[in-house]
Amino acid sequence: MSADTTPEQGSTAPSRTRPPSGIRRHRWLLGPATLLLLVVLVRTFLVTPFGIPSGSMQDTLLVGDRILVSRLTAPADLQRGDIVVFDASQGFNLRVPERGLFQTLVEAAQSIFGKGQPTDYIKRIIGLPGDHVKCCAPDGRLEVNGVAVDEPYIAPGAVPSAMTFDVTVPPDRFWMMGDNRGASADSRAHLGDPGGGMVPGEDIIGKVWVRYWPLGRLGYVDQGQLASVPAAPVPRNGE
Template identity: 40%
Template sequence: MSQPPADADAAGKTAAGAEDVAAGQGLAATQPGPDARYPMPSVPATKALQGERDTAKPAASKEEERRRPGAALAAAVREFVVVGAIALALSFLVKTFLVQAFYIPSESMESTLVKNDRVIVNKLVPGLIGLHRGDVVVFEDPGNWLSPTPTKDRGPVINELVKAATFVGLLPDTAEGHLIKRVIGLPGDHVTCCDAQGRLSVNGKAINEPYVKAGEKPSEIGFDITVPAGKIWVMGDNRGHSSDSRLHDASGNGSDGSVDVSLVTGRAFVLVWPIGRAGWLSNYGSTFAAVPAP
């Protein structure tokens, strides 16, 4: 059996290799490389972009740091102003319609209240809550009951600040133009002084007054009055040192000395200062419990 010559065999292998190479080249030509659809930057370009980002980041961070404290401070100031305005508005509303603090301006209510004590006044009295005998009430000067008193001068700025704080209710009222006394007679009551034991009588019923300052008489001034409609008869607990209804009743029948209910600011119901004497103020309901209607 004859065999092909060696030269022919080598030529066939060479031709087959050439075909494989050609086929490989053709396949490479028909399949796009990764850069054909998704071109990628060269390595140096990528590094350059990364360098730009690294450079930009610290600059932005520094700008944010410069802005952030200022923005935080502005937000804090806005919040403080809003909260402060709300607090002042609430304080003003409370002081106008509900309760108000007052200084005690004189010794006329000793020993129940001492000069410069601070009390809280319920301003729902007498509008929504009626007056009762024995109530301690703050009222506007009915007319020349008070002597002019000099106002303490703290300087123009401090004076205005004190006025503003008092107006909105942050400071107690100095009670200028106001008095504080105890209600003894209501509209229509017949009040007299004194019986054989030196006691007051209301509508014919003699009363014992535990609130009168020790050593003081119920009254050194005799009177026999009937409280007019819409008015109250008031007296201080320190009877010998109180310029009250008795001293201003020129007519002698109660029409001048009685105080118009419309002038009543409210009822003092609690002593808040000094702390050592703080407590509720009683109207001594038991003292007047047996008093008949007028």
């Protein structure tokens, strides 16, 4: 008798397993879900769209401008003059509203198109960790580490600050100010709060990269670094 066997008459070869009908019906969702996942990953780790909601950064950024914020710059690599988006809830002692699951999902979808959270602020870094920032020098300019600084991004004739202050920025914190100094709720407005209005580096979402809307203002956003400022003094032992 042959070792080979033959299928019995009338038998059929087994058919390939098909996915359940429920999965087949929803297979069309795979493409949009994959695209959404890619967008979320890009937004979380590479670049984030952001819309300008107020005039606190005029005339550098106008209400309605749409920008891309790079998330690739570490806090240690930021410079004075960089424009950044940050979560101000801790640094500015803001109350974070409670949100349910539905509201969280809606806000996540809106964020893809540049709508930030109510606690997302955009300002310019004036003081790095360890800097001594003062308003004002005898000539009316801001003073950083003993040097009066030029600020070409402020509108002609505008004063650097109507509020006087004299602060030393703690380690891993940043002193933030808007370009429209008369209409910016920035670090100055929170001097009396816990933390003194200084923004933790871990709360910085990213550095402003380009403006993509309106098309007539398309291009890189000038950061205006304060290159003439000396480095912050190194604390002595015990200080």
